[in-house]
Every structure is written in structure tokens, then in C-alpha cells.
Amino acid sequence: MRRHTRRIFNICYRFTGNRTEAEDLSQDVFLRVYRTLASYRSAHGGFATWATSVTRNLLIDHYRRTKRDRITDSLDDKMPVVENKESAGRRPDEQALLGELSKQVQSALTRLSPELREAVILRDLQQLEYAEIQTVLAVPEGTVKSRINRGRIELARILQQMGVRPA
């Protein structure tokens, strides 16, 4: 169970960028899995793939619920800036949690659209295969590859705007 908890927590954290939200969403994922376990069928892929699908659905639902809050917040930060420790707005333990560069990538990830963000997280952070991502997102493989490609390019441009130079 710890292995699944860690994986789902990482997906939620990379998607939301917020530790507290990631914990709450992880709990909701396991609650949903626990309640709908009877509906699990092996045709949906392995249990891990099915749990990832539940996670992705909850993340999208959460994103849509909190969209209005984010719209009002985004009006204040039209110019993305390089985050440093003083302006990160995170707790010191969260700063310690991430590496220097990874936190900037994390910040850039939260600025991607949800469709591109989830594709990049599943491919580059969770190292899932195209077929598995296709099952999780319930879209054709061509769409999966297209979203991953556009997400990577968009992410690189966001980092460039933030002033982060590639290594």
C-alpha cells in the first residue's frame, strides 16, 4: 500500500504543486478506490493503471472546481518570475523537499494546461508507457504523443520566460 500511496501522492503533488492539496486528494483517491473496488475489472488494465485513472479523474475534477479561484489569482501574476526562496510562498520544509531546479520545473508545470500537464507528468515523471497513458487518459495513442510533445515544448518555453536556462 505504501508503494501505491507514494506514487499517487507524487502524481497529485506534481499536478497541484501544493503539498496539502496533494495529501487531501491522495486520501480522496484511496477512498474512491476503496468504495468502487467492486467495479474494478482486469480489462481496465492492472490495478496500478486503474488507480492512476481514478487519480487523474479526481485531479481534473479538482482543477475544474478550483478554476475560478485560479483565474482571479492569475490576474496578479501575468509575468512569471524566477522563484527564489524568499518569494516562493512555500514553507521552509517544502523548499527543502525539492531540489533547486526541480522546484522551478514544478512551478512551470502548474502553469501548463491540465491536458498537457497530466500527459507530461505521466510520461516524464512517472515513466509510464504510451499504452498505459492511453488507458489512463482514455484517448488514442496519437493524441497521447501529441499532448506529450506539446507539453514538453510549452514547459520549456515557460522555463525560458522564467529565466531558467537549460543545463
Place this chain on the structure above:
Amino acid sequence: MTWTCDLVEARLSDYLEGLLQGPERVAFEAHAKSCADCAPLVASVRSLVGEMHSMEVLEAPPRLVYSILDKTLGPRETVTAWQGFLNAIRGLATPKFAYGAASVMATLIIVLGASGFSLRKPKLADLRPAAIYQSADRQAHLVFARSVKYVSDLRVVYEIQSRLRQDENNLQTAPEELLPKSSPGKNPGQTDEHQPSQPRQQNRANEVSRQLQMLAAELPLLSERSIR
């Protein structure tokens, strides 16, 4: 095929994941190196993918696991040691355990009975290893002696039966020797002076008693019984 910037951008991930082969790959690289827009794009995306692959996997906070367990399986009730003990005892109240316990008790009672331990008048001294050994030794000798006696009795009965059969055969084969000789001029009712006539049953009974006396002399065990 002429590679354009749009095409390079569209196939960038395929190139980075090694899905472009041969001339296609060569042409892609040729354009990417020469184009002022595509070159930094390819470099930045390549660097970004490498960084994401090396980003650390975060550990879930420990309280998250317990929180999930509480919300799915329910909070664990704190029980005292006494309640825990009672719960364990209740857990043993299953038919399977009852059958097992009854079997163990029955085996114990049988073993104790075989070892000489009296259940009606239990004595702790009966459980001494020396007492158990002596009791087992005595019982083994008793069983052996009884089996020897049983086999010997069977032998006696067999020999009696075989002698009886033999006597019957003898009586049947030679009846004319015992019966009085009949002369041609013998009148009915006139007896032979040399051979007084005797009833066949009396001769047989005398023969059987004589044989039994011989057997009694040979087999001491038979002396305990009397055959009338």
C-alpha cells in the same frame, strides 16, 4: 523530405525518444543544427526531459497512510490490555478450535490412562517418569502374556479337534473288530463268549476319555479345565 520548423516541432519528441531512424533522423538533425529557432528549442527540451527524468520521487508523509487507513477501514479503537485479552479469547470461540481442543483432550486422557495415571484418584506421583515406565513395562508384559496364552489355547483346541476327527475316522474304518464275530450258525440273541458285545457309543466315549487323559498329561494348561 524537407524539414520545416513546424515539422521539427511536431516530431521533436519522436526524435528525442529515438523513434526517427536513418535518413529521416539525419535530415532532422541537419535542420535543427542550422535553424536559429529550432536549435535552442531542441536543446532546451532535451535538457528539460533529462531533468524531469532525474527529479526525485517524493515520499508520502507517514500520517497520510494512517489517515487513509482510518478513512477506509475505520479508526482503530484503543483497547486496554484486559480488553485485548478478552478479544483474543473470543477469537478462539470457533468450531474449528473447539474440535481441535476436544481432540487434544481426548488424546491426553488416553495417553494418561495408558501411562497408569488414574483420573478418579489422581496422584502427582503417577506422573513420575519412572512410574510411567514401570506401568508401561507391566502393561506390555501383560499384553504379551495374554497373547501367548491365547495362541496356546488355540493350539489346544486345534489338537483336540484333530484328535477327535482322527478317532472318528478310526471308529468308522474298523467297526468289525469291535463288534462280535457272527458265525453262520449263530442264532439271534446268542452272544459270542470270546468277544462280548459292547455298544458303539460306549467304545467311542471310552476312547475319547483315554485320549483326553493323554492330552492332559502332555499339556499342563488343560489340567485347569474338566471335561465331563
